[in-house]
Amino acid sequence: MFKNQPAGLYVLALANTGERFGYYTMLAIFLLFLQAKFGLDSTVSGQIYAGFLALVYFMPLIGGWVADKWSFSKCVVTGLFVMFIGYLIMAIPTDIRSTSSLVILFCALLLIACGTGLFKGNLQVMVGDLYNEARYSGQRDAAFSLFYMAINIGSMFAPMAATAMCNLALKSQGLTYVSSLPTLCNAYLDGAENGADLSATIAENGMTAGSDLTAFANDYITTLSTGYSYAFAIACGSLIVSFLIYFLGRRTYAHILVDKKQPATGAKSTAATAGPELTPAQTKQRVVALLLVFAVVIFFWMVFHQNGATLTEFAKSCTSPEAGGWTRIGFNVWALLSIAVGVYALFNLFQSKGTVSRVVSVVILALVAWAVWYFYSVTPDPLTGIQPQEYQQFNPFYVVALTPVSLAFFGWLAKRNAEPSAPRKIGYGMIMAAIAYVLMLIGSLGIVGTNASVSPNWLISTYLLLTFAELLLSPMGISFVSKVAPPKLKGSMMGGWFAATAIGNYLVSIPMILWGKIPTYMVWGILVVICLISAAFIFSIMKKLEAATSDSTPTEADPLENVEDDAI
Template structure:
């Protein structure tokens, strides 16, 4: 799984890990912050949340165009510094008046702009690492590993947000509304780490930037090394990519309910305490131990030396011993904060990536591995299944009564409902997101690489803007089964569309 991967992959992945940790720390509590600090109603808060997500994923189009002209490396570093300023403004406790709202809006614009310059262009650089013949066959697995690495940052984000907020309230005596700013300050620190990694290990990917400069030179021999496509080929590839982008819109509309209606469901309809074995799932260190068991098992199976097998076996035993100790020292119950559920998706991504890579490697050897477009279609089907499960589990629950008002609470369900839903949606994500990014980096015409990656994020942006639709339905007291049913139906129709044009997509992949 880790063999025959370019060294630059790990440098770029870790740089993205730091940035994603800060981003998801902020995102884990952002919707709740809007209601706690400004008193916004659910529909208004959901619209602000989705609009911000839209900007984050729309502006990579601008970032891609800029990178095609000025260079990917320059845009990546510029983006980090702009993001830092945005998070810094957001971390300032400016109150609840119109000035504070305006400052929040400015900070969101800066964060979105910085992300637009950073995110897509960094991933184009990752794709360029696999243009070398010795790495070309590992493009899909490489992007899966890249995706896994950046989710390590997201995995710890909800816990970081909750812990820093509780520390601020208990140690410094700040109010709950003001404690959110401490979570936003974590993002500032994470960007410092991100830029440090990016520069410290630049030697591992500098040839990508060198080739980029070479291709932009006036030397005919240098330009000849860049593969040129005919006008017809270029058009065919762009059309196919745009068809995939159309489907991606609806995946992200559904998937990014994690910070919207799924968080509201956690707050309003999920049990507030947990006990026994289930409670261990809400301690991120236990999840990390489980991940060590998974990776240790793969290392044990794949190691070619006795020493390697011994180390892997030791890691497994240590992780199991840690889990046993934590189980024997459990509290009678643990309190469950709504944002903590957002840790499950990245944890699942990290744990299941080696399983996914191993499965598709095995299918590849048998000549039965699905193509990238087929994986995207399967991802949409799995996403539909996730919301069908939510609809089933929501049957019999009253309409969303609370709207943030604890005095009007209704029935609550087991935390296992959301834990299992995030597992299903993670399977969908692993089939669609890293594979989709790999598909774009492979199929995009070379001279439009930045623009095409930007359009991938542009499609994601539209989907993120549509995230507000279920939130508005929630605020209008739509039945829960209806809300989840709409999302399931959208995913199912998108899957059927992908499979209806699969031959066209496979032709260019």
């Protein structure tokens, strides 16, 4: 997994880790921020959330076109700067429940989306270009899995950072987070006659409102919104770190950089950037295959990115804020990191041939076991006050922990000539996503409206199944685009991947529109049906997709060659 990888992979992956940490810190609380600061309901906030996600993933289409004409590296650096300005605007507290504040927010979101468009897809094209050399070509899929794992290391810590900033702001004013309070406060300020409910909730959670509920409601929303702004400031810092990593590590990927205004010179530059010449028929076949995959990708991201939408709503209003037993350590990100380290140490123990390496693995496993027991012992039972965004750390944790399992499994299949093709993996991913929402459907059968309190384990288990789906679809899909895209259309085709993702992200708003208007289990049922229809579609066109894959160059034909030997 880590062997036979160019040094540039680690530089680009770490640069992306910092950027993704900031982005997911913001995204973890974005829906809650909209609902708290502006008093928006689930429908309107869901529309804004989905619209922003759509714009974030649509802009790489334009960014890819710009890079094809200009420079991938210059687009990456420019994107970091533009995103920084956007996050900086969001980090400055503004008036609550204000139209002018909402306009300022929209301007910041537009900057973040434009910056992401210049940065995200083009950085991934650069990663793919590292593997155009014959000595690295067999590690392309493994590389994108590593790259994807690095993204999730950043996003795993994001909810913790956002939660810490919220708690910091609230505690400074003697307040505590209660998921129902922002809605109650905004409703009271809107003139609802819910003073008794608001007062009762305040008292039940150890706070004092005094005689002026209006003042308390304003103070609570202002303080919570300020905490969210602190979290956005963290995103600014993460972009500075990303830029430093990218700039200081330039020599590791300098050989793939080509100024689009100048012809590439030298055999090495030509090999790294030009790729094989294709006939018009081959180009058409590849583009059609990619467009068909993009059609399925739309619906995967529609169901997957419910993590910040309906799944967050479910965590806020339908899930108990308490966790007991072993479940409670899942809300400690350091415990999760320890478990992930243990997974890698376990793989290294069985795959290492040297005695010293095995001894080190045993020592690490012993330390991990101690750490997990320590976190279990010191965490209160039950753990209370769980905030909705904290559930979003489970998906990146699962990605980090399961990536070596995934690579080793598919490497084992590849050695036996039984590994599924990338399109087939995408189809299996849609089936797995359907299973995930079947679990949510079962867990929601006893819920009337959105008033209930089910175990956190329903969401935790659903995120596990969605992660299996993600590992089957997302890194393999990106690798498929990088491998199959015609050389002269790499930036545009990678942008097409993100454009399909953008459409899927906008469709995230549909379940949010239905939230609270139909029984909760029916929302999940709709997502199950969408996943199954998408899976049936991709299996129906499998021959066309696999034909495009087999048309790849000989150096790209076996992307997971030697993965089993190099899995860790």
